[in-house]
Amino acid sequence: MQKEYQTITEISGPLVYAEVDEPVGYDEIVEIETPDGDTRRGQVLESTSDFVAIQVFEGTEGIDRDSSVRFLGETLQMKLTEDLLGRVLSGSGEPIDGGPEIEPDEERPIVGEAINPYSREYPEEFIQTGVSAIDGMNTLVRGQKLPIFSGSGLPHNDLALQIARQATVPEEDEGGDDEGSEFAVIFGAMGITQEEANEFMDDFERTGALERSVVFMNLADDPAVERTVTPRLALTTAEYLAFEKDYHVLVILTDMTNYCEALREIGAAREEVPGRRGYPGYMYTDLAQLYERAGRIEGEEGSVTQIPILTMPGDDDTHPIPDLTGYITEGQIYVDRDLNSQGIEPPIYVLPSLSRLMDDGIGEGLTREDHADVSDQMYAAYAEGEDLRDLVNIVGREALSERDNKYLDFADDFETEFVQQGFRTNRSIDETLDLGWELLSQLPKEELNRIDEELIEEKYVEDEGETVEAEE
Numbered sequence: 443m444q445k446e447y448q449t450i451t452e453i454s455g456p457l458v459y460a461e462v463d464e465p466v467g468y469d470e471i472v473e474i475e476t477p478d479g480d481t482r483r484g485q486v487l488e489s490t491s492d493f494v495a496i497q498v499f500e501g502t503e504g505i506d507r508d509s510s511v512r513f514l515g516e517t518l519q520m521k522l523t524e525d526l527l528g529r530v531l532s533g534s535g536e537p538i539d540g541g542p543e544i545e546p547d548e549e550r551p552i553v554g555e556a557i558n559p560y561s562r563e564y565p566e567e568f569i570q571t572g573v574s575a576i577d578g579m580n581t582l583v584r585g586q587k588l589p590i591f592s593g594s595g596l597p598h599n600d601l602a603l604q605i606a607r608q609a610t611v612p613e614e615d616e617g618g619d620d621e622g623s624e625f626a627v628i629f630g631a632m633g634i635t636q637e638e639a640n641e642f643m644d645d646f647e648r649t650g651a652l653e654r655s656v657v658f659m660n661l662a663d664d665p666a667v668e669r670t671v672t673p674r675l676a677l678t679t680a681e682y683l684a685f686e687k688d689y690h691v692l693v694i695l696t697d698m699t700n701y702c703e704a705l706r707e708i709g710a711a712r713e714e715v716p717g718r719r720g721y722p723g724y725m726y727t728d729l730a731q732l733y734e735r736a737g738r739i740e741g742e743e744g745s746v747t748q749i750p751i752l753t754m755p756g757d758d759d760t761h762p763i764p765d766l767t768g769y770i771t772e773g774q775i776y777v778d779r780d781l782n783s784q785g786i787e788p789p790i791y792v793l794p795s796l797s798r799l800m801d802d803g804i805g806e807g808l809t810r811e812d813h814a815d816v817s818d819q820m821y822a823a824y825a826e827g828e829d830l831r832d833l834v835n836i837v838g839r840e841a842l843s844e845r846d847n848k849y850l851d852f853a854d855d856f857e858t859e860f861v862q863q864g865f866r867t868n869r870s871i872d873e874t875l876d877l878g879w880e881l882l883s884q885l886p887k888e889e890l891n892r893i894d895e896e897l898i899e900e901k902y903v904e905d906e907g908e909t910v911e912a913e914e
Contacts, residue, residue, distance in 0.1 A: 446512045451493070453505060455711035456667040458484065458496045460511045465491050469553055472496050473512045476504045483534070485518060485671075488712065497667045497708060499534050517553055518671065520678040521546035524687055526656045527626060530643065533660025533672040552674040554681060556734035563738040566802040568809050569692065569747060572608030572868035573601070575790035575861045576797075578878060579817055580775055583803030584611070584690055585738040587748040589698075591764050592777035593757040599638060600865045601777065601788045602629075602694050602751055607651045608868045611690050626689040627655040630676035632669045633662050633700025662700075669704040677735045677746070684744030691744065693736070696751035698729075702763045718762045726766045733770045772798040786862045793825055809871050812901075815893040816878045820856065822892055823885060827853025845886070852884055 449461040458474065472484040474496070482505065488495035498505070520535055521544045530539035537544060565585030571577055582588050592598035606627045631642060639659055646652040656679055660672045673695050683689040695701075702725060709722040717723035736748040750771070754764050757779060768774055773796040781789035804813040827849045830842065839847065860877055863869060869877075879901055882890060890898055 444512055444514060446510055448508070448510045450505070450507050450509055450511065453502050456497055456502060456665060456708060457487065457711045458498055458502060458505060458511075459493055460496065461493050462489075462491075465489055466494050466513050467515070467517075469517045471514045471516055471518050473514065474498065474505055475510045475512070477506065477508045478504065480504060486513075487708070495712060497670075499665055499668050499671065501665045517551045519549040520552050520675050520682075521549055522679060522682040522686075523547045524683070526679060527683075528653050528655070530652075530657045530659060531675075533632065533658060533664055533668040533675075535658070535671075535675045538659065548682075550678055550682065552671065552678045554674070554678055554735055556731070557737045557739060561739050563740045563742075564802065565738060565745075565747075565799050566808070567745075568612065568803045568871070569690075570608075570610050570612050570871055571605045572610075572870070573604060573788060573790070574863055574869050574874040574877065575788065575792055575795075576605075576775060577809075577869070577871050578813075578860070578874040579792045579821065580773065580795045580797040581800040581803050581809070581813075582747065582749075582797065583799050584745040584747055585736060586773075586797070586799050586803075587733045587736040587750070587771045588773050588775065588797055589748075589750045589752060589764075589767050589771050590775045590777060591759060591767075592751060592753050593779055594753050594755075596753075596777045596779060596782055597788065597865070598751050598753070598777050599634075599641070599696065601790075602696055602749070603642065603645045604788065604865045605692070605749060606655065606694055607645070607649050609692050612871070624689055625654065626680075626683050626691045627651065628658075628676045628680045628683075628691055628693045629655055630658045630660075630673050630693065630695045632660045632672050632695070632697060633664075633666075633703070634660075634697070635662050666704040666707045669701050670708070673701060673732050677732065680746045681735065684746045685739060685742050686744075688743040691746050693746060693748045694751065695732075695748065698750045698752040698767065699755070699763050702729075702752075721762050725762065726769070729766055730770050733767070773800075781857065781861070784857070786857055787864050788861075790861055792821070792861065793828065810875055812879075812893070812897050813871075813875060815897055816875055816882070819882055819890055819892040820860070820878055823849060823852050823882070823889075824856050827851075827856070845889075848885055852881060855881055855884065 452459040466489045468489055470486045474482045482498050482500045484496040484498040486494050487497045523546050532538045565583045567584045569582045611625050658672050658676050660668050680691040680693045684691045706721050736746045738745045752763055755761050775795045776791045778789050778791035830846050830850050
């Protein structure tokens with residue numbers, strides 16, 4: 443039986459406080475009916491035997507002491523069906539694409555659980571994004587959580603759209619499985635502008651990516667409280683498609699900074715004691731509850747892979763949001779302001795970027811047997827070229843040896859030919875690695891000390907002291 447009260451005592455920002463005569467369940471869904479008949483949905487954020495704090499999804503405007511509060515006795519549920527693919531939903535899970543109402547096969551609470559470590563299967567299968575700086579140097583594998591660290595004004599949304607368009611599971615494609623139909627993308631946007639939302643939707647519809655995607659849109663002028671719900675709706679949908687329908691699901695969440703700002707806003711309304719830089723002390727736990735819902739389960743075909751995107755305030759990677767995210771996730775991809783100013787697309791800076799699971803997801807039978815060696819050699823050569831750029835600023839290029847000049851040229855070509863590919867180019871892993879070999883051929887053969895000699899002999903011959911690509 444639903445409990446109904448007309449006992450609202452206080453309204454503070456997105457929160458409504460009401461007196462109760464018995465405890466109400468945490469996370470329980472609430473309906474608040476205003477005097478003019480408008481109904482708002484909310485969720486119990488704090489509960490005691492005397493009062494409850496309710497976060498209202500649609501905003502508290504129009505709610506007063508005469509409004510009635512009805513407790514539904516259940517947590518927020520996500521309506522789930524395979525027909526969600528191709529649909530656009532609001533940040534609270536309601537259709538906004540003009541399509542029919544959702545006819546669910548089942549409903550599940552959005553407050554999911556992290557995968558039991560005992561049941562986890564180790565992530566070690568390659569996902570091809572078509573982006574060389576990721577596939578070649580910081581490989582994404584199924585079941586991984588690999589965030590993108592960006593800054594305000596940088597084209598991280600363009601990179602997110604490129605990954606959403608291009609990401610595939612290569613072995614699915616080879617099996618003739620309707621061009622990778624078992625791969626799905628869940629796109630959760632939080633706190634984005636209407637202009638950004640229009641760009642996302644235009645790109646999804648123009649490229650046909652929407653057919654295999656479920657899009658959740660929470661705009662900047664939507665209530666901040668809704669932002670705390672959006673990623674949980676997206677992940678609940680992903681888990682259903684992965685572990686019930688055997689899809690390989692890639693979840694892209696942008697922008698996690700807006701999500702954390704919503705946590706801070708709610709914490710301030712509750713008058714909580716703030717932690718670092720005003721963010722709640724439980725933000726680490728809250729982020730972990732989201733990120734740890736990625737992975738593979740033993741005996742299940744599907745997988746959930748996450749790419750959270752966050753903008754670092756002030757480009758500071760020691761800020762609590764990227765700092766805590768880095769503790770939980772398995773690496774990070776850096777979007778660099780200097781590369782962006784040079785016109786490099788996508789402006790991914792590979793040196794501080796890292797994929798901790800890369801070594802397990804590449805090699806013979808996964809990508810190519812030469813992948814690890816080529817990647818290691820390019821990292822080493824690019825790092826040396828970067829160090830020499832600092833030296834050039836002091837002594838000038840003429841003071842450097844011929845060897846050093848080759849490393850400088852390699853660093854320039856690596857950025858302009860390997861990292862630079864535009865947001866519309868989709869490179870296969872073979873194209874990426876072949877391009878890597880082409881760049882490495884600029885270096886003397888004796889400098890290729892991180893590549894197995896047999897691989898070098900297969901790819902290259904030495905001709906008059908210069909290393910050139912062998913003719914097949």
